[in-house]
Amino acid sequence: MASVRPRVTLFVPVLNEIEGMKAILPQIHPEWCDQILVVDGGSTDGSVEYAKALGFETYVQRRKGIRFAYMEAWPLIRGDVVITFSPDGNCPVEAIPRLTAFMNDGYDMVIASRYLGDARSEDDDVLTGFGNWMFTTLINRLHGGHYTDAMGIYRAYRTTLFSRLGLDQEEGYAPERLLATRIGIEPLLSIRSAKRKLRVSEIPCPEPPRIGGKRKLQMFRWGGAYLLQTFREIYHCR
Numbered sequence: 001m002a003s004v005r006p007r008v009t010l011f012v013p014v015l016n017e018i019e020g021m022k023a024i025l026p027q028i029h030p031e032w033c034d035q036i037l038v039v040d041g042g043s044t045d046g047s048v049e050y051a052k053a054l055g056f057e058t059y060v061q062r063r064k065g066i067r068f069a070y071m072e073a074w075p076l077i078r079g080d081v082v083i084t085f086s087p088d089g090n091c092p093v094e095a096i097p098r099l100t101a102f103m104n105d106g107y108d109m110v111i112a113s114r115y116l117g118d119a120r121s122e123d124d125d126v127l128t129g130f131g132n133w134m135f136t137t138l139i140n141r142l143h144g145g146h147y148t149d150a151m152g153i154y155r156a157y158r159t160t161l162f163s164r165l166g167l168d169q170e171e172g173y174a175p176e177r178l179l180a181t182r183i184g185i186e187p188l189l190s191i192r193s194a195k196r197k198l199r200v201s202e203i204p205c206p207e208p209p210r211i212g213g214k215r216k217l218q219m220f221r222w223g224g225a226y227l228l229q230t231f232r233e234i235y236h237c238r
Contacts, residue, residue, distance in 0.1 A: 081159065
């Protein structure tokens with residue numbers, strides 16, 4: 001007997017991504033997801049209005065920073081599995097059913113890796129490529145991971161992991177205060193999944209160039225905060 005597909009929520013954080021949204025979101029087949037939740041960080045380019053016009057659920061976060069998109073909107077998620085997805089062109093939509101299929105085999109998390117097998121990132125430059133390699137290597141060495149891509153947003157995982165791994169608790173992101181920034185959840189999710197020895201897999205998935213919009217990367221402040229966070233987790237018992 002075939003297993004029943006878990007309910008899937010596509011979680012889409014946006015901030016002034018109207019060009020990418022218009023190119024990417026219409027490509028998503030309705031049968032791939034049970035819920036599409038667009039979480040807006042304060043767009044002024046019509047991103048929210050466009051998402052509503054497509055019939056997607058929307059939420060406008062109250063606090064600035066990518067992490068608060070997750071923290072504030074997570075209670076709205078109805079899926080057993082969440083796929084975090086950037087609509088800026090970096091996340092090929094055809095990987096959505098592949099991620100779901102792997103999750104249906106009992107994995108806790110499946111990452112669409114930009115560096116597995118023949119997959120490559122067309123959005124990397126020398127610094128971001130090195131940074132992704134460095135952090136992935138550190139997470140593997142220090143926390144027992146087996147990742148080729150520990151940093152990327154494009155991944156599927158059990159919705160319950162957000163609270164189970166303490167990703168909803170501010171203490172896990174304490175190093176960001178030293179650098180006056182707000183960091184994302186993906187490195188901590190990768191670290192704590194490795195420490196818990198959860199069942200994790202990866203699929204190869206190339207990263208095309210972003211479409212329009214403005215890159216939000218805070219290279220050195222984010223990098224410094226993630227580095228401190230990675231070492232801090234050696235002594236954290238979560």
